[in-house]
Amino acid sequence: MARLDVNRSGEMEVFVRVVDLGGFSAAARHFTMTPSAVSKLVSRLEARLNARLVNRSTRKLQLTPEGCRYYEHGVRVLANLDEAEGAAALANNPSGLVRVSCNIPFGRHILLPVLADFMALYPDVSLDLSLTDSVVDLLEDRADVAVRAGPLKSSALMARKLGTVKMHIAAAPGYIERRGAPHHPDDLQKHNLLGPSYVRTAGGWPFVAGGVYMTIRPAGNIRASDGEALRELALAGAGLARLADFQVREDFARGALTPVLEAFTATDSEEVHAVFLGQGGHIPARVRVFLDFLSARCRIG
Structure with missing residues (x-):
């Protein structure tokens, strides 16, 4: 010994x-x-x-x-x-710049409200924050961390799961008064489905009806570049939108939006990950503490 x-x-x-x-x-x-x-x-x-x-x-x-x-x-x-x-x-005592790319809904509802706490914990770390629903290339865009929703593609990136978020189909009460509430996914062909202009996956809105899995592509008259713009359009009564639970929880509580087809979307959810470069296990201290903070304060689901 x-x-x-x-x-x-x-x-x-x-x-x-x-x-x-x-x-x-x-x-x-x-x-x-x-x-x-x-x-x-x-x-x-x-x-x-x-x-x-x-x-x-x-x-x-x-x-x-x-x-x-x-x-x-x-x-x-x-x-x-x-x-x-x-x-x-x-x-x-980490210091230096951390470049962060984050999808807009997660950034506005989850990350931004707690960033002041991170800066208080690590006053020598500075952040360069970019909110975008476009998928960035960490190397090309010189980002240290990116927060992404949806399935991850196979890559050399490391990933830390932040949770799984329930997705809802939502509409404003005024829209439902004008167009009526859909009672089955088949009814959506009569409605204006607000969709994203960015494409992360090939599928559409997922539903399970009578034990059968089905997807419906949103083909409304408005497409938007980010999930928070879709929420604003839904609040304005422009149509139905598929939104994350953390986006619409308060809207549901105050009656500004109404969930529809909940019986058919019980399994609809998306995983959220923080992805980063970490080949060989080498992660700069400034990036490591930011990832640890995300895991502790920005977990969802």
């Missing part, structure tokens, strides 16, 4: 300082020790190594060949240790 000796780095540091300062007394003053304590520590080190490092027969400090080699290696080891501790300290 390997032996854990937590004093080895301390012994090495004292020995290197003895050499750097030219003697036991100078090293003792540096470490606030007695010269005899420093001498005993070096003797203990020599006994452990089974090698003489310093000749004590002369007044001037004189290293043996073994002592020279140990000193040279010790300087490198202590420099590496300082670098490792510096990296750990930086990880505990």
Whole structure:
């Protein structure tokens, strides 16, 4: 079984300082020790190594060949240790710019309300936030993190799941008064279905009717570039829209929108992921803390 000796780095540091300062007394003053304590520590080190490092027969400090080699290696080891501790300290106090691309509904309803808390936790981190429902290329657009809804395509990107959101078909009460409420997915052919102008998947609105899965493509007279614009159109009475639960929860509660066909959309949901570059497990501290914050404060479903 390997032996854990937590004093080895301390012994090495004292020995290197003895050499750097030219003697036991100078090293003792540096470490606030007695010269005899420093001498005993070096003797203990020599006994452990089974090698003489310093000749004590002369007044001037004189290293043996073994002592020279140990000193040279010790300087490198202590420099590496300082670098490792510096990296750990930086990880505990991350700084720098994080470029974030986020779909507009999630950004407006979930992310933006809590970003002030993130900035309070990590004041040395700054964010460049882009809200878009277009799927960005992280490398081409120089984004560190992207929040995406819907199925993920196979890629070299890493992903952290933020949850699964229920989807609803919603309409304003005024629209239902004019056009009537659909009672079956087949009734949607008589309605104005508001759809996105962006395409993430080949399918349409999913329904399960009588145990049969079916999809209906929205083919209304208005298409919009983002999910929040579709919500605004639905609120204005322009037609039916398929929207995420976190978008419409308050609208349902205050009666501004009404869910329809809920019996046929019980299984309709979308996964939301934070995707990022992380080949080899290397994630900058500033990106890692932002991902951890998303997982803790922006989980849905």
